[in-house]
Amino acid sequence: MKNILTAALILIGVSAAAQKHNDTLLVKSTTICDMCEKTIETELIYEKGVQKVAVNLEDATVEVVYDSRKTTPAAIRTAISKLGYMADDVPADVAAWNKLPACCKNEGCGKPKH
Amino acid sequence: MRSRITLLLIAIAALNAAAQDIAGTVRGRKADGSITVPYGNVYWVDTAISVTADGEGKFTIAPIQWPGQLVASASGYSNDTLTIVEAPSEVVAFVLEPVVELGAARIVERTQGTLLDTRSTVNMERIGQKELKRAACCDLSESFETNATVDVSYVDAVSGTKAIKMLGLDGKYALISVENIPFLRGLSSSYGLTLLPGPWIRGINVSKGTGPVVNGYSSMTGQIDLSLLQPSSAEPLFVNLYGNAQGRYEANVHSAQRLDSAWHNLLMVHANFNETELDNNKDGFLDNVLNKRINILDRVEYQGDGSDAHFGVRYVLDDRRGGQVSRDEDVGPAIPRYQVGISNELVDVFAKGGFVFKNNPTRSIGLIGNFRQHTLDAQFGNRIHMGLEHSGSFSAIFQQLLRDGNDQVKAGLTFNYADFTEQYIDSTFGRTERIPGAFAEHILKRGSFTAVSGLRFDMNDHYGNFLSPRLHLKYDLGPLTALRASGGSGWRSANPYVENASALASSRTVIVEESLNAERSWNVGVALTHKFKWMQRKWAFNVDAYRTEFTDQMVADMDASAHELRLYNLRGASYATTVQADLQVELVRPLQLKVAYRWYDARTTYSGQLLSRPFVPEHRAMADLAFTSPNEKWRFDITLNWFGTSRLPDLSDNASAHHFGERAPDYTLLHAQLSRVFGPLELYLGCENITDFMQHPQIIAPEQPFGPDFDASIIWGPTNGRMFYGGLRYTLKKKNK
Numbered sequence: 001m002k003n004i005l006t007a008a009l010i011l012i013g014v015s016a017a018a019q020k021h022n023d024t025l026l027v028k029s030t031t032i033c034d035m036c037e038k039t040i041e042t043e044l045i046y047e048k049g050v051q052k053v054a055v056n057l058e059d060a061t062v063e064v065v066y067d068s069r070k071t072t073p074a075a076i077r078t079a080i081s082k083l084g085y086m087a088d089d090v091p092a093d094v095a096a097w098n099k100l101p102a103c104c105k106n107e108g109c110g111k112p113k114h
Numbered sequence: 115m116r117s118r119i120t121l122l123l124i125a126i127a128a129l130n131a132a133a134q135d136i137a138g139t140v141r142g143r144k145a146d147g148s149i150t151v152p153y154g155n156v157y158w159v160d161t162a163i164s165v166t167a168d169g170e171g172k173f174t175i176a177p178i179q180w181p182g183q184l185v186a187s188a189s190g191y192s193n194d195t196l197t198i199v200e201a202p203s204e205v206v207a208f209v210l211e212p213v214v215e216l217g218a219a220r221i222v223e224r225t226q227g228t229l230l231d232t233r234s235t236v237n238m239e240r241i242g243q244k245e246l247k248r249a250a251c252c253d254l255s256e257s258f259e260t261n262a263t264v265d266v267s268y269v270d271a272v273s274g275t276k277a278i279k280m281l282g283l284d285g286k287y288a289l290i291s292v293e294n295i296p297f298l299r300g301l302s303s304s305y306g307l308t309l310l311p312g313p314w315i316r317g318i319n320v321s322k323g324t325g326p327v328v329n330g331y332s333s334m335t336g337q338i339d340l341s342l343l344q345p346s347s348a349e350p351l352f353v354n355l356y357g358n359a360q361g362r363y364e365a366n367v368h369s370a371q372r373l374d375s376a377w378h379n380l381l382m383v384h385a386n387f388n389e390t391e392l393d394n395n396k397d398g399f400l401d402n403v404l405n406k407r408i409n410i411l412d413r414v415e416y417q418g419d420g421s422d423a424h425f426g427v428r429y430v431l432d433d434r435r436g437g438q439v440s441r442d443e444d445v446g447p448a449i450p451r452y453q454v455g456i457s458n459e460l461v462d463v464f465a466k467g468g469f470v471f472k473n474n475p476t477r478s479i480g481l482i483g484n485f486r487q488h489t490l491d492a493q494f495g496n497r498i499h500m501g502l503e504h505s506g507s508f509s510a511i512f513q514q515l516l517r518d519g520n521d522q523v524k525a526g527l528t529f530n531y532a533d534f535t536e537q538y539i540d541s542t543f544g545r546t547e548r549i550p551g552a553f554a555e556h557i558l559k560r561g562s563f564t565a566v567s568g569l570r571f572d573m574n575d576h577y578g579n580f581l582s583p584r585l586h587l588k589y590d591l592g593p594l595t596a597l598r599a600s601g602g603s604g605w606r607s608a609n610p611y612v613e614n615a616s617a618l619a620s621s622r623t624v625i626v627e628e629s630l631n632a633e634r635s636w637n638v639g640v641a642l643t644h645k646f647k648w649m650q651r652k653w654a655f656n657v658d659a660y661r662t663e664f665t666d667q668m669v670a671d672m673d674a675s676a677h678e679l680r681l682y683n684l685r686g687a688s689y690a691t692t693v694q695a696d697l698q699v700e701l702v703r704p705l706q707l708k709v710a711y712r713w714y715d716a717r718t719t720y721s722g723q724l725l726s727r728p729f730v731p732e733h734r735a736m737a738d739l740a741f742t743s744p745n746e747k748w749r750f751d752i753t754l755n756w757f758g759t760s761r762l763p764d765l766s767d768n769a770s771a772h773h774f775g776e777r778a779p780d781y782t783l784l785h786a787q788l789s790r791v792f793g794p795l796e797l798y799l800g801c802e803n804i805t806d807f808m809q810h811p812q813i814i815a816p817e818q819p820f821g822p823d824f825d826a827s828i829i830w831g832p833t834n835g836r837m838f839y840g841g842l843r844y845t846l847k848k849k850n851k
Contacts, residue, residue, distance in 0.1 A: 045593050
């Protein structure tokens, strides 16, 4: 019982420490519809160092919480671009954009045009 | 001159006014506190003058009068109004608060059939509708064909009764519930698995290890929780027709109606019919079971502001016949025909409701109640088993969120009631159990660590009081990696005759050696789930190990004698250890591969000897390939199941011609299904047991069904050969408002 408690406390300590290396990056993209939100969130989380991904359809941004020891903002922007979406000043990868479903290529797929 | 000056003054005034455009920003605050730019709209109240904020949230708007009311609005946020009395000297900053949304979370149907969940604290696999459709799937017992954790098999060769195995132990040690209402218990624990139609099921959550205390005391090895179609999300009309080469025909019709904005109703009707006699292995006994069945469920759903409620009624009438094939009566009445007839009639009523306290949304109460009446009338040759069950359960759960929703406490009271009157062969008996109970659970979340600790206390007026502690821990090693551990104890009252109904399909004498205790066990387990990308593909990996140890068990001993089934309390050790590894990968977008391997070591002390449990293989493997065409019109699924050898009960005191061997051989089963969608219509065609592997022989001494060695309950493998089936599903979709 005591061992379990000690182990639990160590785990809590480690997880608290891990938070210190986390940085947040807000990327402006061209995400358009619900499907794009799903695609980006489920695909980007597989990138090394990415802890959390939140897509905001209203302002077409992607908020990424990442471990600054494992990845960099540039790598994250490249990853988003490879999915076929624009990332700040990095244009969307043409081959990936072509593979996107029709809805994601059109402006205004149910969401405001900007 | 004067007019010109006036004009100039007006012009200057106009310029001034223009220079005094109000500059500002519009920002939104998300639920988690972060600030976003929501492309807000800013306008003067009661005018048509409005501007839109830009990509950085900045805007400028011309004033019309002082004072004026300036409103900022954005979709998903509450409006904010500022009364501006005079030209502001600084930038006007709007920070909009999000609109709080109550209501059911969107259930996202993904392309994978079984989701390995990295989010829940309990080690849970979700089987969704896409996967349920891949199996032949006519009833609940056929819904686990592509799942590696749950095994379904026939208990005997004559009655068509199926049973589940989980973690190497009989399904009775798992809590099988429908939307958290206990479903398979009492008389249903034997015959109930085939009484729930597959098309009624929306999803199945299979959890390994003891479950949370909220769900009851009897989840000793795990919990299988089914969720059925909901009135508010079901399609207005669904029709399913099914037929197979063995003469089984089924029809399902669902109709969902919207009564008004808050009330919805769903009616589901299922009918099943099989009158074709088959005896391909020529042992004189029907390979399948003749069947007539009707199931009806009507459920009503209410979704209100901060409360929801569900009510429903279910009715089942099931008539099954098996045994020897019918023959001309010329053969003479001197040789009686061995016939099996089982009839089940069930009425189930349930009601659940949840309320969120209006003045304190962090608090809520849930009430769940159900009542059932089940009549069973079974006859196996000369043996009868009749039962009448009245049972019900009620629970009240109070939930309070703490610390901004990170932590939670739940507390509640439960009451379980069961009244049985049974007649088994030549004895009649009855039992009434009243089990009040109370439980408390605490959920703690700190960063990546979650701990759910619970305690249950139940007072069974028959067996005494039981304290069941449970602990579930989860640690997120990364966003895609979860480590889980669980431990706890559970108990259940044994129903000796219902749970050993397969003994009826034999000439074994059932001997209950002593007054039976409740069954009690401890279960501990660890599980690791990891999702990753490798070679540009997405993989999901799961490995887990569980150990269940019984401190009290009803031992069903078939080894003491081939002519007896002895039931007695455990004296010695009884445990089951299982290790499982699963791997899922998306080979290419349309193709998913899943492979799984399980190792079991389940042993019980039978008459002083620690032996492995019969019919539980030591090794089990599964591979499943699922193809969905990019336009989702074609679907193809092929599943390979391999079962290792298992121990068979000791039949040494039978005549030597009636021996089965010490161990069952290993065998492979192959299933495949192809389906094509044409708009609202889906056609499917499939084949079960493509390699046509059947257990041979299935029945001991089939030529003397009333003789001393007759036994149709030694079933280690499939009793059905190759079977082709086909069907159609028609869905009338809801019109989007």
